[in-house]
Amino acid sequence: MDITQLILDDHQEQRRLFAILEQIDDGDVETLAAVWGRLAAFLETHAEAEERCFYPALLKLGTGAGGKPTAAAETTDAIKDHNEIRDAVAKVAQSKVGSRPWRAAVAEANKANGDHMAEEEREGLTDFRLHAPLQLRHDLAVAFAAFEARHVTGVKPVDKDPEAYVAEHAGGR
Template identity: 65%
Template sequence: MDITQLILDDHHEQRRLFSILEQIDKSDTVSLAAVWRRLSAFLEVHAETEERFFYPALMRVGRKANRTEEVEDESLDAIKDHNEIRDAVAAVESEINGTEAWFKAVAAANKANGDHMAEEEREGLTEFRRLAPLALRHDLAVSFISFETTNVDGVVPIDKDPKKWVETH
C-alpha cells in the first residue's frame, strides 16, 4: 500500500462523482443532493487527511533531501487550494439544489478541485515518490485510510492560514 496511490484513487473517485452529477437529470434533486452530500464530505475529508498526513511528510522528506523551498511551496499552495475548494463547496451549499446557479457553483468547485489535483499529481505526489521510502509511504497509507474511513461521513471544514500551516509543520 502506498499513500500516493491512495491519493490518486481518491482523485479518481472525486472525478467520478463530479461526472455523475453532470449526468443526473436536473429535476432529480433527491439524487443530486445525495451525490453532492457524498462528494462534498469526501472532498473535505480528503483535504483534511492530506493536511494531517501527506503534506507534513512531504515537507519532512523534502527538507531532509535539501529541497525545502520546493516542498514548502508545494505545501503552501496545496493548503491555499484546499481553502479555495472549501469556499467553492460552501458556494454550492448556498444555492438551491438543481438550479442553474447550483450547477454553476458545482462546476466552479469541480474546476478548483481539478486544478488542485492536476498540480498535486504533477508535483507533490511525484516529489514524494522520489524522496520517500516505500516503508514510509506504506505507513502513511495506513494512517491515511484509517482517518478517511473513520471520518467517512465528513469533518468540519476549516480554512487554514497557509503560511502558518507550513510554519507549524
C-alpha cells in the same frame, strides 16, 4: 500500500462523482443532493487526511517538483487550493439543488478541485515518490486510510493559513 496511490485513487473517485452529477437530471433533486452530499464530505475528508498525513511528511522529505522550487512552495500552494475548494463547496449550499446557480457553483468546485489535483499530481506526489522510502509511504497510507474510514461522513471544514501551516509542520527545514 502507498499513500501516493491512495491519494490518486481518491482523485479518480472525485472525478467520477463530479461526472455522475453532470449526468443527473436537474429535476432529480433528491439524487443530486445525495451525490453532492457524498462528494462534498469526501472532498473535505480527503483534504484533511492529506493535511494530517501527507503534507507534513512532504515538508520533511521533499525538495520540489513539477515546477515548484521546494516542498514548502508545493505545500503552501496546496493548502491555498484546499481553502479555495472549501469555499467553492460552501458556495454550492447557497443555491437550490438542481438550479442554474447550483450547477454553476458545482462547476466552480469541480474546476477548483481539478486544478488542485493536477498540480498535486505533478508536484507533491511526484516529489514524495522520489524521496520517501516505501515503508514510510506504507505507514502513511495506513494512517490516511484509517482517517478517511473514521470520517466517512465528513469533517468540519476549516480553512488554514498556508504559511502558518508550513511553519508548524516544516520540522526545522
